[in-house]
Amino acid sequence: MIEVKDLVVKYGDEVAINKMNLFVEKNTTCAIIGASGCGKTTLLYSLAGLVFPDKGSIYIDGIKNNGIRKNTAVILQNHGLLPWKTVWDNVALGLKARGVVKEKINDKVESILKELSIYDYKDKYPIELSGGQSQRVGICRALAINPDLLLMDEPTSALDQMTKEKLQNLVLKIYKNKPLTIVSVTHNIEEAVFLGQKIVIMNHGNVKSIINNPYFGVEQSRNQMEFYEMCLRVRKLLEEDRYYEKQ
Structure with missing residues (x-):
């Protein structure tokens, strides 16, 4: 890929x-x-x-x-939501940019908002959302375009x-x-x-x-010791870099 x-x-x-x-x-x-x-x-x-x-x-x-x-869909660290647009319009943004007809946009936005349990917030603006809700909206917008x-x-x-x-x-x-x-x-x-x-x-x-x-x-997996053993393996590799950079 x-x-x-x-x-x-x-x-x-x-x-x-x-x-x-x-x-x-x-x-x-x-x-x-x-x-x-x-x-x-x-x-x-x-x-x-x-x-x-x-x-x-x-x-x-x-x-x-x-x-x-x-x-390709991108989810940014700051969610990338437009503050002057509602949740619904933010999710619809990518579809509109691709010229999707209005009826299909409405069906897709409604479907993805319900699937990710954020439909009740469709008329709210980003400033009215929690961090988790904002990130969920960002995920909705990314997935609405059916990316691979x-x-x-x-x-x-x-x-x-x-x-x-x-x-x-x-x-x-x-x-x-x-x-x-x-x-x-x-x-x-x-x-x-x-x-x-x-x-x-x-x-x-x-x-x-x-x-x-x-x-x-x-x-x-978070309840299994093997998961944290893998975390420790990654941590050791990261710590090696910090050690050598200090020398």
Whole structure:
């Protein structure tokens, strides 16, 4: 589904992504984790077509990515909701931009709002929503366009622990009901282990380690010791980077 080949992205003289290679299989999930400034968000924005490479290339479904792709949806850290539009209109935004007829837009928006249990808030504005509700609306808007690739940038970072886990459970439920390719950037180790079939640990604009995660999708995984053993494995790899950077 995603093939990153020798990718280089610079901001002026600063190298954010340095000759990176990565492959993500179709209809799988990939969690990307690493220290601040390691290039995680730049990689995600490159996959979304919002940042253009200086060198190298990105292929999605075998096609070279040269900009914003119709079947790619992005969920931003700050939810990206337009404050002057209601929940309904925010969710409908992507469909309107794609020229979908009004009747189909209404059917799709109503269906997705009900599916994600946010329909009762359809006439509210973003300022009237909690953080969890806002993020749920962001997920609704992303899924309304029926994407085959979902990109998430720190989707639960501003939420309390229990709300964070509810949103993680929701993403997992969505994936199990209708598999699609999901790439999620996170600082949270438990989130990476919970949502990533593949866990990519980044450092200095490149891939440090890739872990194939056998505990992805396991029911009640947070209650199992093996889940936290995997979290510890990821933590040790992250701590190695911090140790060597201090030397």
